[in-house]
Amino acid sequence: MAVYTEVTDEALETFLAEYDIGSIVAFRGIAEGVENSNYSLKTSRGDFILTLYEKRVDPADLPWFLGLMEHLARREITCPQPVRARDGEALRVLCGRHAAITTFLPGVWPRRVRVEHCGPVGAALAALHLAGADYKPRRVNALGSHGWRPLLDRCRARADEVQPNLTAELDSALTEILAAWPAALPEGHIHADLFPDNVFFLDERLSGLIDFYFAATDFLAYDVAICLNAWCFETDFSFNVTKGQAMLRGYETIRPLSVEERAALPVLCRGAAMRFLLTRLYDWVNTPDGAMVTRKDPMEYLRRLRFHRWARDEHSYGL
């Protein structure tokens, strides 16, 4: 369920009166997404998305996100565009939440990933990295490598309830990851959450990217590692090296990886698995039983992490 804040019809009408986008025709909650409240909004002028930013998004970051989306679109990346109200502002307040209307993007996200999806996703990720290069403002990645130890510490007291000895396994893995973490790799703005539900396809072609609310400035190859985690494991958690190869080759058609980036792939993948494991674990141990939210199973990422700890070098990923 991706609707945390219910918008009353009066509030919506008052809000839309500030825009020049026609009158309301329909307004439905969107099931996808877990961080913010998303509504599909149809007006007499067309289709839009209304997003209410929920607690995990820092309002101070919102101009950076919206600015990045506008910047990327000017460089041919298809992504939602903030719609400005009559006063020129796109970022507004609705029902006590920061909120923005963005353009509607055609396409369907792949519920079941096939090899043919992975090449285009790799290429789109590389294109995003190049297009972002001259977006000057930076955003520290709070969920990057420096954030993992504090996050694990906040789960420590209850992690072993999820699985016996989980704390010990994560402590050991995290120490190993941080010791091996690259000191320097090419940096830029990364999407940082390019999961299948954030990538649309139409007629077998990638038609757009959405949900830039985890984007940050970090190692570009770490974004590749996130995508390998998100797209290239089967439902039994085995790594599909054909998908990995397709993704990496797709990426390299646009932006070749350096020798250092290739060599760092295993540790970057371990870090990426750790990042999603920790945020899911944090949610798991901090969500009361019976709460009206969907929790994602952190253990799926332990399975991925174990593969990455076994992986010796970039050959394990198809290079």
Place this chain on the structure above:
Amino acid sequence: MAVYTEVTDEALETFLAEYDIGSIVAFRGIAEGVENSNYSLKTSRGDFILTLYEKRVDPADLPWFLGLMEHLARREITCPQPVRARDGEALRVLCGRHAAITTFLPGVWPRRVRVEHCGPVGAALAALHLAGADYKPRRVNALGSHGWRPLLDRCRARADEVQPNLTAELDSALTEILAAWPAALPEGHIHADLFPDNVFFLDERLSGLIDFYFAATDFLAYDVAICLNAWCFETDFSFNVTKGQAMLRGYETIRPLSVEERAALPVLCRGAAMRFLLTRLYDWVNTPDGAMVTRKDPMEYLRRLRFHRWARDEHSYGL
């Protein structure tokens, strides 16, 4: 979250190839609804809703539901219309589920009910009752008065975990309700679930009714009682008699209640509160902790039930 069955893009394409409704433009899960999986489907020809019927719907009932929706539309009730594939069939199979595409209905459901909504809802309910009169096939209401005792029995073992002495309070209330239940009142096809999220408004006017998958043949005034429960309580569970009066007067502009129906309102309202209390309670005690579904709090209906047990006659509801 109202998406239980994820539809892969290949399955969707194969499915849509059987229709003459254009090619896919977008496909998003809809957050509203808890029984079935609902998707908003945009094609090159327009907007549609794709519903996959989940386990609580008996497939044998689906032709009855779809037939009722077609019947009602022919009698000027605005509700979704089943879209037939090229072979003339509207009811099909997708991803191992029975599925149907229906037309898209403009409108917004009221997140916060105001008095002004209640009159039109009452009138629409009465119009639905009249329009259904010549739809010949009947459907037994499995969640009608005969279903409540068996349902309570299936919750009995764990009900007191939800609230101390709940079983005793429900036993006593149910015995009282069934003893006072009318032997005969005007019958017909009732919507049986006309909650705010199933009623759309546009420009302050009621624009359509959706979700007929609890519809059945039962006392018409019982449907009124369901709506009084669904629309006329405030968030603190106090009954708003102004809303009740608006709803009942709206209903009576189209179909006046008989003396017997009016007199039965308190017991019908108690029964309606019991029905929603019991299905929620059943889900509550049968949903494992940590399951990825949203449970609704059954106790909200205990609060409503207590009001109805206190209510003496139809004057308590605004008549």
